[in-house]
Amino acid sequence: MTKRQQLNDLIDMAAGRKKADLLITNCKVIDVFNQQIVDGPLAIGHGRVVGYGHDYQAEQVLDAKGGYVMPGLIDGHVHIESSSLIPTQFARCILPFGTTTIIADPHEIGNVCGLDGIRYMLDASRKTPLDVRIMLPSCVPATPFEQAGCVLEAEDLAELINEPGIHGLGEVMDYPSVINHDEKMMNKLWLAKDHDRVIDGHSPGVKGKDLVAYVMGGIMTDHECSTTEDMLERIRLGQYILLREGSTCKDLLNLIPAITPANARRCVLCTDDREPADILSTGHINKSLRLAVEHGLDPVLAVTIATLNAAECFKLKDKGAIAPNYIADLLIVEDLVSFNAKHVFVAGKEIARDGKLLVEWEDYVSDSVLNTVNIPELTESSFTLPLKTEKVNVIGVKPGSVVTNHLIMDVKKDRNGNFSVQENPGLNKLAVIERHHATGNIGLGILANYGLKNGAIAVTVAHDSHNIVVVGDNDADMLAAVQDIKQMGGGFSLCQDGKVLAHLALPIGGLMSDKSAQEVADNLHEMINVAKQSFGINPAAHPLMTLVFMTLPVIPQIKLTSTGLFDVKAYQPIKLCVE
Template sequence: MDKLENLWIYNSAYQRFDEGSVFFEDTIRHVQRDGQADRDEPLYLIPGFTDIHMHIESSMTTVTEFSNAVLPHGTTTLVADCHEVANVFGVEGLSDYMDLPSVVDVFYAIPSSVPSTSPALETSFGNIDAEEVRQLCKREDIIALGEIMNANDLFSEDDNRTKRIIRTFKEYRPKAPVEGHCPRISGEQLSRFISAGVDSDHTHQSADSIREKASNGMFLEIQRKSINQETIDALKDPRLTGSFCFCTDDVLADVLVDEGHLDAVLREALRFGMRVEQVIHAATSSPSRRMRLFDRGRIEPGKCADFILLDDLQTLHIHSVYKHGTLVYTAKDGLLNRQQLPTLKDRYLHSIQRKPIQADQIDLHLPQGCHTIPVIEREEHTTFTRFAKQEVVQQGSSFAFSHFHLNLLAVVERYGHEDPIIPAFLKNGLSKPGAICSSWAHDSHNLLVLATSVELAVRAVNLVIKTQGGIALVDDTEEVVIPLPYGGIISTEPIDVLARQIKQVRSWLVDHGYRAKEEIMNFAVLALPVSPQVKITDKGLVDVINQKVIDWRTYYA
């Protein structure tokens, strides 16, 4: 039996630190809380961090490499919703991805929105309905139903896919949580959302939404973009203990390497004045209990010996990390045993089925008498978009969009159907000549292209097709491709290499005038037809609120 002594040990019951020692093997055997922490440089023992709302593929990496990346940041347990892989490969490919090895304990939530809307609005390879839920529930590592995004299905009087999924999941996992996605939903609609069995939310919060949702019994998963003085002041109320936790949702590789994982979210909460004891509780005990992982999240006898030693409580600086009683990381020596990615099946590395495109496939003709068209205007500080009107002047049969300071925006279907390319247009996009095309485009991961000319758009799309997935950057001086060979969404490079590549994409976007709080994610979700108000898919321009495809040529006719 191993022993760590002369420590300050976190006490989850009282949210305080006690002096003492801990005895452990793979689980904690005994906690002695009456010793004397007489080290010259005190160490603080806390449970390993548990992140219960996150998407590994949002870091564009594998389960194996993600584990290597987050262990040094104290994350020892994940609950992952891998809906990106499910959209690209279906249940079989999803299962293979979930089977990849990991030192971190990874539990899974069944993706509930694959595709995020319907085949009428977007094309994806995968589809999850009741039968697929039954198949996935056979896995022991399935402990939740992933975020329900389609509120229209919940509010509908008809039976539909979302309701079938919830009903089937509850049949096989009656006590397991159902996760929610309900941005800007309040009042009676919020009550209907919760009444449908969906009782958590991880989307952007305000102090008012925190109070309303918590008062209605909703568990809140607070990600970094929701943290500010107003929200932290609301969450500091001790009566909310156990009603919320912190989570990451999406962390791009460069942010993960430079700033951290869940620990970076916690430091942000500390910066706005939350007590460190409350912050720790909301990253350990609270999320573990939400997911019914009662064997972890606390320094108590019988719990997993997953813990972190901190040498600075206010900065959460990590001295060392233990996983199942084994030392896996020290600040001095780094990660002690880096796990290697196994050989991947060939079909996962060759998944872009689209043939190269040509300029004449992008139809920009304007019908006679068309004077006004709808375009997308995006918010720079969020992922929300809105309709904007653009007055146009007839200039022959083709729309010269660049004359109006618009960018061409299109989604090219990638799954072998060779569907027509239906363009749309974006305000406040690229201000310098260039094109970016990405097969990492939420959630269906078709080929999303933004360009200042048709010629540059074609070059960028064809580079991604040739590379079998990735992010292509094209302008008059260079062509660069960041390969994402696993399904067109996941890199097989070590996380530090991928981080440098993602920085290159971010820098290119900024240099070409694309302004956003999170440039890459802001771009990628232009193809997500559940994020208000208007988005683009391979079917064309989508009115998200009314869930229908619209024709930009006749919309204002």
């Protein structure tokens, strides 16, 4: 059937001259345009909404049993890789909760595998019913001071800008380059502008004229607001605010008090980074809806934020609402409190019921994203940390936050003039090993308030360049953990007394597993328990996620990369020793 014939068919269905494909009866429909709840039934044909509230006939009938029909939920900003799941498994994880569209920024795999990584995410996503809109990573690497697996410039991104599924330019973390109109960054902005694409933002702590200059670059969103003041300032400048509720960063409840009927249309929901255990136990975007309503937001307004606002922000044609000719991405919930999805539809086809998928698809892994851990042979001496002075810059862990404290502390040298945990109880040695090109570069630093004792933990998930991060209280276990990481092809490893106590292999880019969400969640749960019970880690700090963000040089205050310590506020490298 041609598109013209299909439209004629839909008009006949809407007029009642022809039966619709599906009729959802005994339902209430969320009208996001009028902010009302309207009685059904709701008719669907050719994967689109035909109409509701009238006497329609259909080939199939579904009794919603008094449930509420709402548009499919949209995640306005997410990194699939941060779930440790490949796209096909990620889709299996979130679709039963009613999220039918995501705006995905693959800058994690982009930092490891470049364009090949982005192509893999595109190809894998196409195998699923989930509508995945890919934003081209704008900052690979995140800053010029890092050693990522690849460097992506505007001319590289141009190769994919017209590829189906590519939707815009991902979060622009390098805000100094925008404010100072650096030529390379401006080329990326112009690439997006020339193709009429949305540009995502990332500007924590930027204020005043600097923020105005940043927004002038055409950057339409920000998911880094943690205070109502930041949120209102950005809305005033015309940005959309992505209200984040992730596993590590939870800003939604801080920002809800600033939402009013006047500014709510500039708000969108997002997760950014969510662990599979969190999703499986509490939901996805429907969790954010539940929290928002619990804390006083009108349910219909909350649904609008989760659907229509995101669709309009990201120029998603025919999505985000229930109206004639809109794509029938829908979910039916029992109530507007729990937002538990009873039925989930993608383009008019029911794909999940009562939390269980009704359809299946194949997994997909490409050779282009395997074998990404490339390091030279290391020895215990690779982790030797000589001290020129006994006053040093130290990274202070802030439990529950990706922000760190910049501490200046007095430490003791061992008899060889090196830093040793045994001489400095309460501190740990931290190393970042370049793992893409086997350069041998190792950044060494000191970590406070983490509390690891008798062992080491190593990870290859380390935003955003994803080099190997290893923390420990002795060099032998640090080496053992890194060797285990190399053997697995990436992942998480916990070593004690030279033995691997627990690990999780992430062979896809050193970031993702091809296992199911439940398997990954169970494995991570085991690792966290082992870390807490056997390593004495600060109980307020997440044993793994703390390390994952220890290398991100766009989040204050001080971080460690494979080239050494980096002062985020000063935006420059600094030395370990204070002279």
